[in-house]
């Protein structure tokens with residue numbers, strides 16, 4: 001593959017050596033269960049055929065020399081001074097992973113690494129998780145220890161929460177770690193157990209990038225999380241024993257709605273209904289019911305737009321255009337929101353015409369150039 005050749009050539013040019021290993025980890029797209037992982041419910045992500053690749057040359061020096069090929073930048077991190085995160089924001093992802101692994105008592109060897117990604121950055125496809133997981137695989141291989149993929153995913157989530165400072169849930173790192181070719185993944189975010197689920201025969205997953213990103217993304221994300229926690233606190237006065245919104249049935253929510261301030265109630269309604277949608281969606285997927293599942297995707301988008309308020313005009317335009325096109329079962333924003341991508345379940349034979357028409361309609365509605373591609377469900381993080 002062209003990108004791997006490029007990384008290989010860069011290692012030779014920069015450090016006079018071929019890489020000892022190349023690790024890769026995919027991004028993800030989520031089919032259903034949005035803003036549910038940190039509410040302990042079920043999510044349905046798919047690891048995609050876009051990934052971060054890292055080529056590594058080990059050294060005996062206690063440093064990480066990191067080059068981000070896509071950015072044309074380099075950072076040098078001292079392994080015994082990881083408590084101070086590097087100035088460059090991008091270097092905090094690999095740095096944070098090294099920090100989390102060492103904190104757990106795992107050996108992290110010095111290395112020189114150059115990496116690049118085919119996951120579009122800041123587009124809701126988990127480019128950060130893919131960087132974290134690719135480095136985690138490389139550190140594991142060089143360190144000579146081995147952890148189950150879910151454990152590695154949890155350490156990468158810890159790196160992102162505590163080192164990068166984004167209070168994300170487990171879905172992205174999990175999907176990047178545990179992806180399966182040709183399959184969606186159903187994860188119970190409380191039990192951390194999961195199973196493979198097939199996407200209905202004769203359908204394809206199409207990703208459409210609005211190519212816009214709203215700045216308020218991470219503060220709004222943390223605010224939504226806090227509102228969900230507030231809802232649990234208030235509801236637990238009448239529903240003792242609940243630990244997360246996952247534990248609240250829609251009927252109980254309706255009964256005790258009056259306890260919640262308006263915005264908190266709106267956020268919580270999205271979550272309790274989306275938890276239910278994901279359970280129904282699992283059953284529909286298992287029956288191969290693409291049409292039924294698509295309806296749930298459409299409902300999810302409306303809920304994210306109107307109740308959770310994490311959409312934006314460009315995402316709404318992309319979704320509205322898709323939902324009117326022939327062969328489209330369902331369309332919705334995917335990931336945290338505030339720009340980025342939509343996910344579409346489309347009749348396999350219709351993807352070409354769908355993609356062209358969608359891009360044209362999006363351009364007409366917004367004056368912007370979007371990007372559309374058919375995504376293959378892929379394997380998780382690995383050493384190549």
Ligand code: GLA
Nearest residue numbers: 034035168169170171335336
């Ligand atoms: C981001 C976070 C995930 C998840 C989604 C929303 O991708 O990293 O943990 O919360 O948003 O579903």
